[in-house]
Amino acid sequence: MAEQYSSFSRGGTGWLLQRITAAFLIVVLAFHFFQLHFVNHAADVTFAGTQARMENVGYFLTMVLFLIAGAFHGLNGVYNALVNQGLEGTQKKVVLAVLSLAGIALIAQGIWVAVAMAGWT
């Protein structure tokens, strides 16, 4: 009974991270909505405006974290939902792989976009 001292077991980590990202998302998502619909109207968004925001390193990092958290939270949520519906074996592995790839792609693309917005290219 003495092995397995360090790491989380799979289910537990995913569950905990889902909650932690959720807690984080509440804050940033609310901020995001306010920023882009109430403070600045979405209709008035221009590249220059976007760039002005993105150039701020703090904002940039927040948005990247927002993206990572959102992607993880969303895709992990989807994965769990599928697993809960009884996904098994290879199917499950395939779904996990596809979702992970999609997530990585999404994040990579997102970071690229953000970098472009900040004008650091």
Add this chain to the structure above:
Amino acid sequence: MSTQQEQPQEPESQEAPEDPEMRGTESPQQERLKEKEQGLAQEEAVDESDLEGETVHLKVFRYDPEVEGKQEPRFDDFYVPFEKGMTVLDAVMYARDEFDSSLTFRHSCRQAVCGSDAFFVNGKQQLGCKTQISELKQPVRIEPLPHQEVVKDLVVDMDHFYDQMHAVEPYFQQEELPDGDLEEQRQSRENREKVKMSTRCIWCAACMSSCNIAAGDNEYLGPAAINKAYRFAMDEREDEEIKEHRLRIVEQEHGVWRCQTQFSCTEVCPKDIPLTEHIQELKREAVKKNLKFW
């Protein structure tokens, strides 16, 4: 029904019960259930006196793999004379004894302790013997528990449920016992109070039947088995190591993480066990245990 104790205090004693457990103790759980109960009663109750001398219309699910005409499931109608205090179980027993002796269902104690007669009554998992006909809308639709295979009429296959119950090592495992003749292990009142609700499970499977997750994932331990694990994991008489072992069982793939806090298990449990609460507590315990060694 909001009580910490279904049973009469004790049939035997000549005196009034002394200990608080024998009386009603108020708990949030109880209050919640009381409200639930009242809500239900207002919604559905038919004034009992209106039913006096009337018949109750039952629609009962019928299926038998062997009998022609019953292989394709159907609903049969029964009209049973109403009597004051009649329960769903009384009604189906009447229908069986008077109209159709092949009507099949499990039942035994008639007092909500044997857990044999959980049915799907008007769309909710309930114990037949604990459900008053007068509180139900008519016609009363009675079906076998959903999510379990039907063996015949209202009888479902319970094997899977039993397997899940057995999967959590549902037995006390403390090896080291107090020395000396007739020495019991000590347990604080608080600790017994903590596990009390969890020990009241009668294995009726209503909870498991109501859980969508259990329906989707056959290997999911299900609320009753997790509650059983809780009963031991939280019992201070077992050593810390055994508790860890137990947590490891429930935090497996198909264990506590599967629970999506749907609460339907808690809502249908005839013994008012706060199942969701217990499951959530185990999730936190499991996370805590894992964090400890990080």
Add this chain to the structure above:
Amino acid sequence: MSQSYNRGLIEDFGRWKEFSAGMWAWIFHKFTGWMLIGYLFTHIAVLSTAIGAAAGDPAAIQQETDVYTTTIQGLESLFIIRVLEVGLLAVAVFHILNGLRLLMVDLGIGLSAQDKSFYASLVLTGIITIASVPTFMDGVTI
């Protein structure tokens, strides 16, 4: 149990009329979650025009004629997009509120009020959505 009768899918969702609060919450949360992740992908796709804009003519950016600006403003000028945005807000608000509810449940707080908090999430979502309609619909013509 080869003999026994399995009632199939009807078990799961054929009985939606009989679902209780916790189950509806679960279904809505799922639904909104999927919408949100779907939106996240689209959102990044749309924003990807920024790459083109950044690589393009800086003058266009000045005149607000770069792809990014035109795409977004073009989209925003569509009534349907505004409606969808309100929908997105509703979805997000519900998911957030119910997400909060779920986080509380995870912490073992207020379990006995779980149905009430679900209804509260619904009502609040409604209020917030309606309240934000003017802002969202600002400056769009049908």
Add this chain to the structure above:
Amino acid sequence: MYEHDVIVVGAGGAGLRAAIAAHEAGADTAIVSKLHPVRSHTGAAEGGINAALREGDDWELHAYDTMKGSDYLADAPAAETLAQDAPEETIQLEHWGMPFSREDDGRVSQRPFGGLSFPRTTYAGAETGHHLLHVMYEQVVKRGIQVYDEWYVMNLVTDDAADPNDRECHGVVAYDVQSGNVEGFKANGGVILATGGPGQAFDHTTNAVSCTGDGHAMAYRAGAPLEDMEFIQFHPTSLPSTGVLISEGVRGEGGILYNAKGERFMFEYGYANNSGELASRDVVARAELTEVNEGRGVNDEYVHLDMRHLGEERILDRLENILHLAEDFEGVDGLVEPMPVKPGQHYAMGGIDVDENGQTCINGLYAAGESACVSVHGGNRLGGNALPELIVFGKRAGRHAAGDDLGTAEIETGYGPDVEDETETELPVQPGSAGLDTAGGVAADGSGVATETDGLIERAVEAERTRVDHLMDKDDGVQHAQIRAKLQKAMTDYVNVFRTDEGIRKALRVIRECREEYQDVYVDDPSRTFNTDLQQTYETRNLIDVAETIALGALVRNEFRGAHWRQENQERDDENWLKHTLISWEDGDPNIFYRPVILEGEKTYEPKVRSY
């Protein structure tokens, strides 16, 4: 055919304890039960387990209380064994994790109970039986003991020896309820019957629908006598529609019984001018029934138990659960209206005649629990004495069947030199077999001498298959439910708390009719799958046999002792009746005889007036 060393029939407290003991003694053990173990009626027990655990108490006091409570019809060695072993067995349950209620210092709680000289009833909330049953089942799971659940045991397999004392039990015949297959179970060591009470012989009982006295009837027909069957405990306050118990606590708190005319009959009609509602159980039960019989019952059926005057606050504080019981099972709100109550059959003191090792006179056949009569309870069981009986004697039977040496038993079983034949009472009808229904063991088939065990079992299996085919193939006739209802009604009308010579004779006549009608019984449900119709038809046959022994015992015992009251002789008659009533089947021809009570064990128990 299945084969094991020890086969335990029944999975209530007694059966599970027996199986664990046999397993621990090294025997390959299997449990065969018509219900899944956790469905057994032991789960309904509430009050607690009597055991002398604490300073100031000792087993001798417990034994003394038990003997006194039994109205001196218990056998001293039995009562002493119970009292001596109960503490260890109770602590064993604790060590298995049973969630007993606790004191501040963390030790198990005990409470006072009627008839006990020390508060020695160990309890787990108001659901002691539930916990006992589940804890024991958990231990069975832990040990991996084989359980054949939802297998209905139809009969015992014994050989042909003419004298039951020479007979041997080799196994049982059972059918798998789910599939309908009839199979043989061979027991190399022994068969232990732990099938619980026969409460369904009455139409109003606190017992479960499954308490049909199957073990009683099977042992009886195999040749083991039934002992003291006339002693049935009735509880005065059970709900009319279901039989669910309303605790004595209501009366303890000041609840009042009223008849239909609104009279407080306990005083008004002088049943108990001093203690009124708080008079002892049998007195109250008889009073209620008298009211009903004399036309002052509500709906000609029950009386009212009123607690409204206690006030909502007090009721909620002390008796809240009663409100829920009345609401859940009777649809009555105890705060607004009085609760209907009537006497209900509660417990059978008698049972299969066994010694302290659980053995019957038939070799290899054991019985334990409520189906057995060691006899610990004699004429009246004390509250909290049945659960310790399950674990103490369940364990002994299990060990003995597995071959452990428990020493020679002091209690005799079967028809032997110490018995006295019944000669005086003339019976109104010929009891016993009504023709077709004679099959006891294979013996009674008269199908020649079989020596080889497997052959014996095969033939017994065949006999049951034939019986099933017969019942299923028959297209019309009488349905068991009709017969059962008639039997139950007769027993409740005539062999209830209130017994008269004439009434019992009427009951015997009805029982005879039931037997004759049973010849024409058939099973309507054509399916082999989960055919409860078939199972209940079997059970009804057992009920007829058991009911008959109850009525016969009640008829011959013309005295008032313990729970058995006779109008003709309302006194305890120690001169003539310090003896057990035994009835044996004798190939379909019931024979009644008596065996003296053993009042001398390690101590001597002088009959005294039973007053508290």
